[in-house]
Amino acid sequence: MKTEGPQVVEQTLNPFHICQRQVLGACQALGLEPAVYEILKQPLRVMEIAVPVAMDDGRVETFIGWRSQHNDALGPYKGGLRFHPEVTMDEVKALSMWMTFKCAVLALPYGGGKGAVRCDPRRLSRGELERLSRGFIQRVSPIVGPDKDIPAPDVYTNPQIMAWMVDEFSRIREYNTFGLMTGKPLILGGSAGRSEATGRGCVYTCLEAMKRLGIPVEGARVVVQGFGNAGSVAARLMHERGARVIAVNDSRGSIFNGQGLEPAAVLEYKAQTGSVVGFPGAAAISNDELLQLECEVLIPAAMENQITARIAGGVQARIIGEAANGPTTPEADQILFDRGRLVLPDILASAGGVTVSYFEWVQNQSGYYWPEEEINQKLEIWMVRAFNHVFQMFQEQKVPMRHAAFMQAVKRVADGMRVRGWLG
Numbered sequence: 001m002k003t004e005g006p007q008v009v010e011q012t013l014n015p016f017h018i019c020q021r022q023v024l025g026a027c028q029a030l031g032l033e034p035a036v037y038e039i040l041k042q043p044l045r046v047m048e049i050a051v052p053v054a055m056d057d058g059r060v061e062t063f064i065g066w067r068s069q070h071n072d073a074l075g076p077y078k079g080g081l082r083f084h085p086e087v088t089m090d091e092v093k094a095l096s097m098w099m100t101f102k103c104a105v106l107a108l109p110y111g112g113g114k115g116a117v118r119c120d121p122r123r124l125s126r127g128e129l130e131r132l133s134r135g136f137i138q139r140v141s142p143i144v145g146p147d148k149d150i151p152a153p154d155v156y157t158n159p160q161i162m163a164w165m166v167d168e169f170s171r172i173r174e175y176n177t178f179g180l181m182t183g184k185p186l187i188l189g190g191s192a193g194r195s196e197a198t199g200r201g202c203v204y205t206c207l208e209a210m211k212r213l214g215i216p217v218e219g220a221r222v223v224v225q226g227f228g229n230a231g232s233v234a235a236r237l238m239h240e241r242g243a244r245v246i247a248v249n250d251s252r253g254s255i256f257n258g259q260g261l262e263p264a265a266v267l268e269y270k271a272q273t274g275s276v277v278g279f280p281g282a283a284a285i286s287n288d289e290l291l292q293l294e295c296e297v298l299i300p301a302a303m304e305n306q307i308t309a310r311i312a313g314g315v316q317a318r319i320i321g322e323a324a325n326g327p328t329t330p331e332a333d334q335i336l337f338d339r340g341r342l343v344l345p346d347i348l349a350s351a352g353g354v355t356v357s358y359f360e361w362v363q364n365q366s367g368y369y370w371p372e373e374e375i376n377q378k379l380e381i382w383m384v385r386a387f388n389h390v391f392q393m394f395q396e397q398k399v400p401m402r403h404a405a406f407m408q409a410v411k412r413v414a415d416g417m418r419v420r421g422w423l424g
């Protein structure tokens with residue numbers, strides 16, 4: 001096809017350019033008409049907002065934020081909301097694109113969106129955080145809603161923030177719109193199982209991959225980068241199934257114990273001290289050492305661009321289950337593929353969260369709530385089905401799992417756009 005690709009330099013770490021390359025690669029492999037990439041190469045809409053917040057000390061501070069809506073051919077935009085001091089607009093654009101394809105890999109009836117506010121929530125008081133959350137949703141209220149665009153938690157946002165936003169939006173609309181956000185507290189229409197869903201979904205794909213590669217779970221060595229919502233749950237669930245979690249880390253440092261850590265105890269320690277660093281009986285290691293430890297499964301569950309070309313040559317894990325968005329750079333991806341490592345791509349392995357978000361939204365729309373057991377069973381069915389589709393293509397076409405996942409997702413979105421008459 002003649003479509004011009006993104007203007008990228010090799011080794012780029014800009015997630016927006018990385019995502020464009022992934023999409024272009026899938027369009028070319030599928031031999032799609034140029035209109036597909038022409039539409040998918042950027043979000044359909046990006047709203048930039050400024051949110052002035054009355055701070056506790058009497059000052060007014062303005063925070064910059066965005067909501068990026070990539071594509072809604074298959075349903076309302078869907079995706080999280082990130083509060084982070086270093087977030088950029090390109091990052092938000094990329095994350096919204098990844099959401100389109102994540103939802104498509106799982107066959108969810110959604111498009112992709114993402115939002116962010118540049119702030120450090122760890123340095124805001126509860127009142128400041130609440131005012132910022134309410135201010136954000138006021139600004140984006142014209143473009144979001146249960147049938148338009150449905151935000152959810154992401155890095156450093158949580159059910160309480162979702163609750164403030166639902167409350168504010170309900171006030172603006174003058175009726176209760178619980179279906180606006182997912183990842184809400186249970187009492188406000190949240191779903192059982194949602195808070196664990198990203199970690200749990202990642203574990204389901206890792207277990208499936210281990211089965212395919214003939215790696216027994218009992219005693220398997222697991223390394224988890226990032227001990228937040230996704231990472232800590234993934235560590236605990238792998239441990240519960242008999243695997244040995246030998247190393248974990250957070251933004252302050254990494255800990256290692258070859259005999260295996262007790263994830264629940266590490267979580268408790270982190271709750272008390274603010275970090276996993278210094279956990280009794282564990283040795284301090286560096287982040288690079290953690291990523292290159294000898295192990296069966298590595299779960300990057302932190303931020304983008306963690307496994308770079310510099311790191312990839314030394315990665316020992318047989319399986320890399322991406323619970324984070326965009327943790328592996330394209331160059332690293334190729335190195336891992338050439339070295340026979342199986343990368344379970346983010347748009348598959350981190351899709352558990354949005355899948356249970358979908359269940360939450362369905363429950364809100366119908367007003368009928370399901371027990372946790374049913375949620376987890378359904379999640380497993382959806383994750384394993386998506387894994388099998390991608391794995392089949394990986395085996396048949398001998399391409400990296402990520403490429404296979406993008407091909408399936410892009411084809412689905414293209415089919416949707418074609419029948420809607422968007423492709424000319």
Ligand code: GLU
Pocket residue numbers: 078079080081102150151152153154155182183325350351353354355357
């Ligand atoms: N922020 C999560 C993700 O990146 C969940 C999104 C959602 O539930 O809509 O997949």
